[in-house]
Amino acid sequence: MELILTIMANDRPGIAERLAREIEAHHGNWLESRMATMAGKFAGIVRIDVPSEHAEAAQKALQRLRDDGLSVQIEHGETVDQQVQEHCIEVVGNDRPGIVREVTQALASLSVNVIDLQTEIEPASMSGGSLFRAHIEFALTESQSMDAVIHALEALSPDLMVDR
Known part of the structure; x- marks a missing residue:
C-alpha cells in the first residue's frame, strides 16, 4: 500500500x-x-x-x-492511469510580488499538471535588483502543447525567459 x-x-x-x-x-x-x-x-x-x-x-x-x-x-497514494508526458522548464525574470501567482495561473489556465515547483530569489548582478528563478516539472497530455505553455509564460512579461 x-x-x-x-x-x-x-x-x-x-x-x-x-x-x-x-x-x-x-x-x-x-x-x-x-x-x-x-x-x-x-x-x-x-x-x-x-x-x-x-x-x-x-x-x-x-x-x-x-x-x-x-x-x-x-x-x-492513488495510481493515475492517464497517459502523460513529463517536461521540465526553467523560468527566469525580474522578481516582483505576484510572480508565482502569475506563473501558476498561466499553467492552470492551460490545465497543466505541475509535478514539482522549486522557486528562489537571487541577486541580479547587472541591475542590482532581485531575480526570480523557477524550476518547473509538469505533465502534458497528448492534446496539450509545450509551445502553448512556453508562449503563455513568456506573454506574462517581456523580461520573463523560459528555457527547456
Whole structure:
C-alpha cells in the first residue's frame, strides 16, 4: 500500500533518520521524497510502500512521532492511469510580488499538471535588483502543447525567459 507522508518539525539533526527507522521497522520501503529546511523549519513529503498487513501499525507508529516533535500527516497514494508526458522548464525574470501567482495561473489556465515547483530569489548582478528563478516539472497530455505553455509564460512579461 502506498502512503504519502507530509512532515513538519522544528529543524534539527536526525529527522530523516527517525522517519526511515520507523518505516523500516514496519517493513516499509522509502520510494521518493522531497525535503527542505526553511526559516528553521523542516518540511518534507515522502512516498512509501508498506505491505498491507503492516500498514495500520506503520500509520499509528508514524503518527506517534508527534511525541518527538514531528507533525506527520498521512494520505493513501492513488495510481493515475492517464497517459502523460513529463517536461521540465526553467523560468527566469525580474522578481516582483505576484510572480508565482502569475506563473501558476498561466499553467492552470492551460490545465497543466505541475509535478514539482522549486522557486528562489537571487541577486541580479547587472541591475542590482532581485531575480526570480523557477524550476518547473509538469505533465502534458497528448492534446496539450509545450509551445502553448512556453508562449503563455513568456506573454506574462517581456523580461520573463523560459528555457527547456
